[in-house]
Amino acid sequence: MAVLSCQTYFINSKKIIKTKPFICCSSSQNNNVKVIINGAAKEIGRAAVIAVTKARGMELAGAVDSNFVGQDIGQVCDMEEPLEIPIINDLTMVLGSISQLKATGVVIDFTDPSTVYDNVKQATAFGMNSVVYVPRIKQETVMALSMLCDKASTGCLVAPTLSIGSILLQQAAISASFHYNNVEIVESRANPLDFPSQDAVQIANNLSNLGQLYNRDDISSDIPARGQVLGEDGVRVHSLVLPGLPSSTSVYFSRPGEVYTLKHDITDVQCLMPGLILAIRKVVRLKNLVYGLEKFL
Numbered sequence: 217m218a219v220l221s222c223q224t225y226f227i228n229s230k231k232i233i234k235t236k237p238f239i240c241c242s243s244s245q246n247n248n249v250k251v252i253i254n255g256a257a258k259e260i261g262r263a264a265v266i267a268v269t270k271a272r273g274m275e276l277a278g279a280v281d282s283n284f285v286g287q288d289i290g291q292v293c294d295m296e297e298p299l300e301i302p303i304i305n306d307l308t309m310v311l312g313s314i315s316q317l318k319a320t321g322v323v324i325d326f327t328d329p330s331t332v333y334d335n336v337k338q339a340t341a342f343g344m345n346s347v348v349y350v351p352r353i354k355q356e357t358v359m360a361l362s363m364l365c366d367k368a369s370t371g372c373l374v375a376p377t378l379s380i381g382s383i384l385l386q387q388a389a390i391s392a393s394f395h396y397n398n399v400e401i402v403e404s405r406a407n408p409l410d411f412p413s414q415d416a417v418q419i420a421n422n423l424s425n426l427g428q429l430y431n432r433d434d435i436s437s438d439i440p441a442r443g444q445v446l447g448e449d450g451v452r453v454h455s456l457v458l459p460g461l462p463s464s465t466s467v468y469f470s471r472p473g474e475v476y477t478l479k480h481d482i483t484d485v486q487c488l489m490p491g492l493i494l495a496i497r498k499v500v501r502l503k504n505l506v507y508g509l510e511k512f513l
């Protein structure tokens with residue numbers, strides 16, 4: 217909105233009017249989605265801060281974390297300029313201040329399984345939708361969140377993965393499962409506590425209940441070296457922890473004379489950001505809980 221500024225001077229009883237234009241931006245015309253990142257100081261949270269500030273149609277409105285409290289989130293993320301948004305260890309306070317703007321708001325939750333239900337409940341109370349990326353979230357929690365969102369007619373996207381490449385691998389694995397009777401998953405991660413990974417569990421669940429029974433020759437084997445059975449139909453997973461290996465998931469399908477391999481590597485958390493931005497754009501239109509980013513691909 218352009219506003220004309222006028223200055224009046226009196227010189228020898230003559231009135232002289234000088235004008236100069238200046239631009240005044242009205243926040244009431246700002247339709248950007250207001251994004252609050254809970255877990256902003258984590259590696260993925262810092263990457264999300266940068267991604268949101270660069271994305272069109274959205275803006276960072278709050279940063280919540282128990283670390284670096286009081287520090288500017290832009291400086292914590294090593295951005296060229298501070299964002300003038302301090303990290304606050306109080307989600308309710310941030311939600312309250314953003315709700316006063318009467319704008320569309322989305323809360324991104326990077327916390328942990330023990331707090332995610334209360335976080336989404338608070339966001340729902342302030343009329344804001346949520347994107348949840350919390351590894352190892354329990355299915356009971358997902359069901360409770362679904363009931364909460366249905367009752368409040370509030371949107372929530374629970375994403376086991378934000379990696380579009382991982383989702384494409386899972387979709388390709390489902391297609392391949394109709395043509396092969398032997399399938400095993402080999403994965404590598406930096407942290408042994410992450411095994412079996414959410415990706416491996418999701419792949420095994422996707423391949424279960426499709427009318428196939430895999431690895432029949434030794435489906436009942438309990439030899440530890442044969443790996444852990446995931447799902448209900450005999451899919452096995454083998455996990456590696458080796459310094460220098462990227463976060464990787466491979467799915468091997470085979471039959472006599474042929475091996476079909478699907479492989480996906482993650483070398484940087486930046487690969488999750490396109491999926492996160494897509495999740496933010498989609499969740500604002502939801503009135504219920506959706507499980508899995510693949511629903512929007």
